[in-house]
Amino acid sequence: MERNQQLRRQLAAMRQSLFDQGYLDEQFIQLEELQDDANPNFVEEVVTLYYRDSARLLSSIEQALEKSNTLDFNKLDTYMHQFKGSSSSIGAKKLKAECTQIREYCKAGNGDGCVKTFQQLKRDYATLKKKLESYFQVARQAGPKEIASRSK
Amino acid sequence: MTIPEQFPTGLRVLVVNDDTSCLRILETILRRCLYNVTTCSQAAVALNLLRKKKGCFDVVLSDVHMPDVDGYILLEHIGLEMDLLVIMMSADERVSAVMKGIFHGACDYLIKPIREEELRNIWQHVIRKKWNENKEVEYSSSFEVNVDNNVQSYSTMAFRVAAQVPTAGQVPTLVPSLADIPASYDANSGEMLNQGPLGNLGFIVDELAFEVSL
Numbered sequence: 001m002e003r004n005q006q007l008r009r010q011l012a013a014m015r016q017s018l019f020d021q022g023y024l025d026e027q028f029i030q031l032e033e034l035q036d037d038a039n040p041n042f043v044e045e046v047v048t049l050y051y052r053d054s055a056r057l058l059s060s061i062e063q064a065l066e067k068s069n070t071l072d073f074n075k076l077d078t079y080m081h082q083f084k085g086s087s088s089s090i091g092a093k094k095l096k097a098e099c100t101q102i103r104e105y106c107k108a109g110n111g112d113g114c115v116k117t118f119q120q121l122k123r124d125y126a127t128l129k130k131k132l133e134s135y136f137q138v139a140r141q142a143g144p145k146e147i148a149s150r151s152k
Numbered sequence: 153m154t155i156p157e158q159f160p161t162g163l164r165v166l167v168v169n170d171d172t173s174c175l176r177i178l179e180t181i182l183r184r185c186l187y188n189v190t191t192c193s194q195a196a197v198a199l200n201l202l203r204k205k206k207g208c209f210d211v212v213l214s215d216v217h218m219p220d221v222d223g224y225i226l227l228e229h230i231g232l233e234m235d236l237l238v239i240m241m242s243a244d245e246r247v248s249a250v251m252k253g254i255f256h257g258a259c260d261y262l263i264k265p266i267r268e269e270e271l272r273n274i275w276q277h278v279i280r281k282k283w284n285e286n287k288e289v290e291y292s293s294s295f296e297v298n299v300d301n302n303v304q305s306y307s308t309m310a311f312r313v314a315a316q317v318p319t320a321g322q323v324p325t326l327v328p329s330l331a332d333i334p335a336s337y338d339a340n341s342g343e344m345l346n347q348g349p350l351g352n353l354g355f356i357v358d359e360l361a362f363e364v365s366l
Contacts (some may be wrong), residue, residue, distance in 0.1 A: 030267065
């Protein structure tokens with residue numbers, strides 16, 4: 001019991017810091033609300049799908065950015081639009097903002113801006129992934145009830 | 153048109169989105185609304201399915217940007233080939249993008265991230281469409297009757313229902329708004345409290361049957 005309480009407290013703290021540090025927004029809460037007995041691991045499933053799909057997209061973006069002299073801004077913009085859409089679905093606040101920024105740079109034809117912001121985006125993407133993986137690990141240890149009990 | 157008792161439960165929705173995490177979220181929300189959900193991650197496959205199973209879906213929910221077939225092209229095909237409502241989804245909230253969707257025939261355009269309330273409400277589009285289709289059956293839009301210099305006008309609603317009266321045994325399925333029925337009708341007893349000048353028309357409101365007679 002005691003250990004469980006500790007885990008739950010740890011879980012709540014991890015969750016709160018993800019919001020406080022601006023990694024997640026309200027959309028993540030929407031996902032948590034969709035989790036129930038019929039879908040006990042919903043949030044983790046969706047996040048896993050997101051990271052699986054977006055990995056491909058990210059490498060396409062990286063390839064597009066490598067041709068720094070002949071950057072296809074339209075193509076890049078399309079990729080970023082897609083990435084923004086899926087990132088916003090899981091509530092990845094920072095990533096969403098970075099996508100918007102890159103799209104602005106695309107409109108302005110600013111290749112450097114695109115590259116720099118994308119480097120940041122990649123870092124935040126990886127950080128979020130690690131944090132969420134740890135979060136889900138603790139959640140599994142704490143037991144199913146934890147994800148269901150959230151403060152609004 | 154029959155409105156099933158538990159409507160909109162069981163509304164048949166086809167969701168088309170290449171983003172699998174989005175698809176999973178939409179599917180879950182729609183199932184929560186007790187809709188009957190089919191998912192498809194490729195537009196071409198979706199179109200094939202719609203062609204093979206005509207009449208098996210009430211509404212299509214499609215993403216705008218998909219790698220294999222553009223959402224607008226799917227929308228156009230559906231508009232040309234079948235009488236089906238399409239709701240577009242996109243992260244692009246620009247007015248121009250939304251307009252494009254509407255001009256291409258989308259009955260609604262949802263901006264991502266899509267909230268449960270928005271999906272819960274999609275049945276309204278379906279019912280509105282069916283309602284508009286049935287309106288074409290009405291005899292006239294409105295009429296006035298002069299009884300002892302007392303002109304009364306009746307709304308189209310009551311008359312539209314009358315137009316739906318089929319032969320014995322069948323239940324007409326449009327339920328008129330009680331606000332439109334002449335005030336002399338008692339909704340509880342189903343009785344006409346005073347006779348109206350409409351002539352003998354029988355129609356059923358839910359389980360209540362009554363007549364308006366001259």
